[in-house]
């Protein structure tokens with residue numbers, strides 16, 4: 001275990017939205033291995049998968065709970081944080097606003113309801129999660145670490161992912177604003193910005209691109225991995241978890257307000 005890992009006796013807690021699969025799951029299990037008790041917030045369809053993650057975390061000797069919350073609804077976020085500290089103790093130290101979604105469509109085909117859904121989840125969901133977590137951290141009085149899901153799309157939008165890119169640009173802005181206001185409370189706020197990560201989200205993107213480009217399923221992803229990723233392999237969710245682990249640790253003590261790319265050079 002790294003020297004900077006949380007001491008088990010502190011019983012510190014990490015809250016992760018969308019922690020049942022993909023990047024959220026990798027972050028939740030990594031932080032558990034480093035000594036955090038974990039609260040996983042998921043929508044009802046993710047609860048069974050979240051229970052499996054809970055079991056894995058318990059096998060590392062840590063506590064874990066799953067809370068049902070759709071982060072598009074601020075009330076459910078506040079309840080989830082409340083349930084987390086009531087069950088695991090008032091020691092929330094890390095909050096990861098990870099849940100996100102994308103549609104894959106040319107802008108001219110984007111329906112208003114879908115664009116609104118992406119804004120409510122990727123942006124408002126993240127903003128409300130950050131504020132709810134920060135309120136709890138300020139109340140506790142010993143600082144904290146807040147992380148959010150950005151993307152290489154926080155810096156450059158991609159074709160057929162327009163509204164998604166716009167929400168991720170905004171994540172970068174909100175990360176700066178929150179870091180600026182909450183440094184005085186010992187809260188550092190950053191975002192991770194992955195590239196092409198091997199998760200169900202990218203399987204969905206691949207399937208939609210296959211339809212748009214009229215190519216076999218699997219080809220759009222394979223083409224982009226080969227063309228864009230300079231380090232020569234698709235990104236694993238654990239690659240993102242490594243960055244999050246660093247940012248929450250004391251090794252990241254001088255870093256705040258940043259949206260940090262971890263993408264194998266895909267943005268170059």
Ligand SMILES: NC(=O)c1ccc[n+]([C@@H]2O[C@H](COP(=O)([O-])OP(=O)(O)OC[C@H]3O[C@@H](n4cnc5c(N)ncnc54)[C@H](O)[C@@H]3O)[C@@H](O)[C@H]2O)c1
Nearest residue numbers: 018022023046070071099100149151194196197199200201
């Ligand atoms: N996969 C990538 O290549 C990639 C790249 C850059 C950024 N990201 C970002 O990382 C984050 C995680 O991506 P992923 O690939 O692991 O996604 P994923 O789709 O594989 O998993 C997302 C999880 O969020 C949950 N979720 C969905 N809607 C929710 C809601 N309303 N409330 C609570 N939970 C909800 C889902 O049930 C699921 O478990 C997202 O914000 C995504 O935009 C992903």
